[in-house]
Amino acid sequence: MVSKVDLSVKIANHTYKNPVMSASGTFGYGTEFGDFFNPAILGGVVLKGVSVARVEGNPSPRIYETTAGMINAIGLQNVGIDIFLKDKVPPLKKIDSKIIANIWGRDIKEYIEIAERMDSIQELDVLELNISCPNIKKGGIEFGVDPVVAGEMTALVRKATGKDLWVKLSPSASNIGVMAKAVQDSGADAISLINSIPAMAIDVKRRKPRVANVIGGLSGPAIKPIAVRMVYQAAKAVNIPIVGIGGIMTAMDALEFIIAGASAVQVGTAGFINPHVFEDIIEGIEQFCLDEGIEDIKELIGSIRV
Ligand SMILES: Cc1cc2nc3c(=O)[nH]c(=O)nc-3n(C[C@H](O)[C@H](O)[C@H](O)COP(=O)(O)O)c2cc1C
Known part of the structure; x- marks a missing residue:
């Protein structure tokens, strides 16, 4: 059946068949949901965050279900760029959708290196820069909380790649509009937001944190109103496209983000409950x-009436 509705959206240099994408870290390396549906139905497939070196991640337990959400402290576990290239990139050729690689590093040098190496991979259409990572040189404070640091990093990664560059913002930024403007002015083609929100939960009887890392990231429906607010504020501050993320469970949730100003959305936690979502x-x-x-x-994009 030919659709009567044009669901396609344009973000920087690419057109996406519809505005619905997977969210990084919740959809493996693009093929893992293949038993449930063909990932080509998605407007874009966002891969798990990849770094230069292989990362084992945090000790278990790494996930805890909360009221209307979950806390995860996976610790950015990934195979590293060499194995990514050898084992994870070839199957991507078969996916007839846009492929977005999520990248991160422990310092700026690693961010530049991973961007340079990803830049030469033809199967990838977009690099999504995760700046919600601890900056080891600055005592572990996230890169994503300081607009000057985030802007510098965006400018350096911009030089390292000719691919579309999305910068994924941290909800820990105190002024999301200032942060969005900083990365736009440093060369980002689009902004995705939000990443999970730092959170913790405690097993009262055992007096132990629920995740071994003590603090994790909260995702799922609990964070949606915060994410919608941040998308709205970011959209007002910049003129590059926004990709909205955070607690989307239904079409109505996705539409809230689009009406707030997002050109597309990513869905993460919902896929753990229902892979057909x-x-x-x-x-x-x-x-x-x-x-x-x-x-x-x-x-509908940015069509909110206020
Ligand atoms: C288990 C898990 C792993 C994640 N890993 C990453 C990651 O590697 N890189 C990243 O930028 N975001 C990561 N995220 C954050 C999600 O991409 C998304 O921003 C967040 O979960 C909010 O969306 P949701 O409520 O739909 O899950 C992860 C989230 C979860 C739940």
């Missing part, structure tokens, strides 16, 4: 548009 969200957005007489999803 991506199909439901795409269909639900299309049905909403049909019901409302909207022929092109782009009409």
